[in-house]
Amino acid sequence: GPETLIGGPETLNGGPGAEIGGPGLIHGGPAVPPGCLGLLSGGSGDLDSGVPGAPPTPGTPRLLLSPAPCAPPAPFLLILVPSAPSHLPQRLAVRDTWGGSWGGAATPAARTVFVLGAPAAPGQQREVERESRRYRDMLQGDFADTYGNLTLKTLLLLRWARACCGGAPFLLKADDDADDDVFVNVPAVATFLAACPSPPGRLYLGRVHWRVAPNRDPRSRHHVPAGLFGAAAFPPYCSGTAYVLSRQAATALLEAA
Template sequence: PGCSGLLSGGSGDLSEGASWSPRDPRTPRLLLAPSPCSPPAPFLLILVPSAPAHRERRLAVRDTWGGPWGESGTPPSRTVFVLGVPPSSSSSDTQRELLAEWRQHGDILQGDFGDTYANLTWKTLLLLRWARACCEGAAFLLKADDDVFVNAPAVATHLATWPAAPPRLYLGRVHWGVAPNRDPRSRHHVPAAIYGAARYPPYCSGTAYVLSRQAATAVLAAAPALPLALPEDVWVGVAAGRAGLAP
């Protein structure tokens, strides 16, 4: 149950009536994991999908928008990077480097799946489940790619002072009326067998988006029925839509 279940290979899902189990084939084994959040939990949990070879990008994030903030009065945050397994051609050396980086910074979450474009949704599923199981007290989650710059202190301050922030918040740059890519030559290809509708529901760009704790729980509750072959940001949007949540 909880974080210990996820870290030991179980689902780690804390929601009532959870549909995941330790035998769920979509529960990747964890190779590296950060320590669970200690009370008091961060107000903003920053979750950054990265790639094993992107060490310099992670260093840049730690040194800038994802690192400790010096502004007094800014809500506290924590940053976690989520990765898959490096390509076999460089796996042993890269994995040793990742282990050293994890020992130094303690902020890497690595699942036992190939780190490929096709597996981006695996990363999002893993980071959301780790957040739910191991940092459940965080009020908001900011998912942001490792090649963007986010004014995270401003985001946190805005969320903390927004009097009308809805409990189930899904916030970002919204894509409307996007049609699935049916071209089998494209890496964005989604066959009708995976998603048959002519249009996706509104969804936030995967570059960066915010989910409140309640919204993240709603997305996870809808996730088991959805194929991981959908594009990552579309997958979140479809799960949100099925949970009655609009961006």
């Protein structure tokens, strides 16, 4: 099937013309982009890296689970939803509503992928693997799923998008956290983006926060030490609850990371 539990480079028996198969395997099938093959086999997912087992770049986590790469034609909108292993109810709600199948011939195509880290409990990991085999829409990195590792989760989703779904012109990152009451009107977003100039350039779209001061309270999970960022206010940025990146903007972010 198109879903897999990713193993190490020794589990690969395909090549550039491979697709994801059973647990821990990549075998012959439709062509996989070289950068995607590199990412699935433990590399960085850089577009110029097509060597299975290539040394990962710093900060690139190993994959535990990956959905199949995007088959041509690529979706117009790739929806990437950071999630936590325990958020099964939220993922089910997203699949049943705004992250599920929608649209018609007049609506640009979309695809939804959930992005997770690793749970602390082995039993919970087995539950995640069962869910992944059923829905085939889960991307999981080999790092602890904690608030402090959100940067790793974001880098992982950006690298996977570039390497394994690089033809998608737009990426929508949206939380699944019920506390944020997130609901995305995907057809409206896609219709708006379809009216953008082609190519759209470096588009970064969302609810903009202005002149936000860093949290200096060491007891807060939002704590930003002055040694990490010393200015009195952050530059303007879009809320992490949901934002859109064009392919060019996502590439620029990865190059700067």
